[in-house]
Amino acid sequence: MPVIARFYGLIIKMYFQQAEHNPPHFHVVYGEYMGAFDIQTLDMIEGDLPAKAQALVREWAVSHTEALLKIWNTQEFVQLPPLE
16 A cells, blocks of 8 residues: 655555545554544544644545646656645
Protein backbone atom coordinates (compact mmCIF):
# COMPACT_ATOMS: atom_id res chain seq x y z
CA MET A 1 0.00 0.00 0.00
CA PRO A 2 1.79 3.18 -1.18
CA VAL A 3 2.26 6.04 1.28
CA ILE A 4 0.46 9.19 0.12
CA ALA A 5 1.61 11.50 2.96
CA ARG A 6 3.23 11.55 6.41
CA PHE A 7 2.82 14.17 9.13
CA TYR A 8 2.67 14.34 12.94
CA GLY A 9 3.21 10.58 13.20
CA LEU A 10 0.26 9.88 10.86
CA ILE A 11 0.87 7.77 7.77
CA ILE A 12 -1.70 8.10 4.97
CA LYS A 13 -1.91 5.15 2.54
CA MET A 14 -4.16 3.99 -0.26
CA TYR A 15 -4.79 0.59 -1.80
CA PHE A 16 -4.74 0.46 -5.59
CA GLN A 17 -7.48 -2.11 -6.20
CA GLN A 18 -10.54 0.09 -6.19
CA ALA A 19 -13.00 -2.45 -7.60
CA GLU A 20 -12.58 -4.53 -4.45
CA HIS A 21 -12.42 -1.65 -1.98
CA ASN A 22 -15.38 0.72 -2.39
CA PRO A 23 -16.32 3.39 -1.36
CA PRO A 24 -13.28 5.51 -2.33
CA HIS A 25 -11.20 5.75 0.84
CA PHE A 26 -7.73 6.02 2.30
CA HIS A 27 -6.10 4.38 5.30
CA VAL A 28 -4.32 6.01 8.23
CA VAL A 29 -1.81 4.42 10.59
CA TYR A 30 -0.91 6.22 13.81
CA GLY A 31 1.28 4.08 16.05
CA GLU A 32 -0.90 1.15 17.12
CA TYR A 33 -4.08 2.81 15.81
CA MET A 34 -5.60 2.53 12.36
CA GLY A 35 -8.51 4.02 10.48
CA ALA A 36 -10.09 4.19 7.04
CA PHE A 37 -11.71 7.42 5.82
CA ASP A 38 -14.28 7.86 3.06
CA ILE A 39 -12.76 10.40 0.66
CA GLN A 40 -16.07 12.08 -0.19
CA THR A 41 -17.54 12.42 3.32
CA LEU A 42 -14.31 12.27 5.38
CA ASP A 43 -16.13 9.99 7.83
CA MET A 44 -14.00 7.35 9.49
CA ILE A 45 -15.59 4.16 8.13
CA GLU A 46 -13.56 1.76 10.25
CA GLY A 47 -10.81 1.79 12.83
CA ASP A 48 -9.90 3.09 16.25
CA LEU A 49 -7.99 6.32 15.55
CA PRO A 50 -8.13 8.76 18.51
CA ALA A 51 -10.34 11.83 18.05
CA LYS A 52 -7.41 14.28 17.87
CA ALA A 53 -5.75 12.22 15.13
CA GLN A 54 -9.07 12.04 13.26
CA ALA A 55 -9.32 15.84 13.38
CA LEU A 56 -5.80 16.23 11.93
CA VAL A 57 -6.58 13.74 9.15
CA ARG A 58 -9.79 15.55 8.24
CA GLU A 59 -8.03 18.93 8.26
CA TRP A 60 -5.42 17.53 5.85
CA ALA A 61 -7.94 15.71 3.65
CA VAL A 62 -10.13 18.80 3.14
CA SER A 63 -7.22 20.39 1.25
CA HIS A 64 -6.54 17.26 -0.79
CA THR A 65 -9.97 15.74 -1.53
CA GLU A 66 -9.72 16.35 -5.28
CA ALA A 67 -6.20 14.89 -5.46
CA LEU A 68 -7.23 11.85 -3.38
CA LEU A 69 -10.17 11.15 -5.70
CA LYS A 70 -7.88 11.48 -8.71
CA ILE A 71 -5.44 9.00 -7.20
CA TRP A 72 -8.32 6.62 -6.47
CA ASN A 73 -9.80 6.92 -9.97
CA THR A 74 -6.57 6.82 -12.00
CA GLN A 75 -4.64 4.41 -9.77
CA GLU A 76 -1.61 6.68 -10.28
CA PHE A 77 0.48 7.10 -7.16
CA VAL A 78 1.20 10.70 -6.17
CA GLN A 79 2.70 11.84 -2.90
CA LEU A 80 0.77 14.73 -1.33
CA PRO A 81 2.19 17.44 0.94
CA PRO A 82 1.82 17.05 4.69
CA LEU A 83 -0.34 19.13 6.98
CA GLU A 84 1.58 22.20 8.06
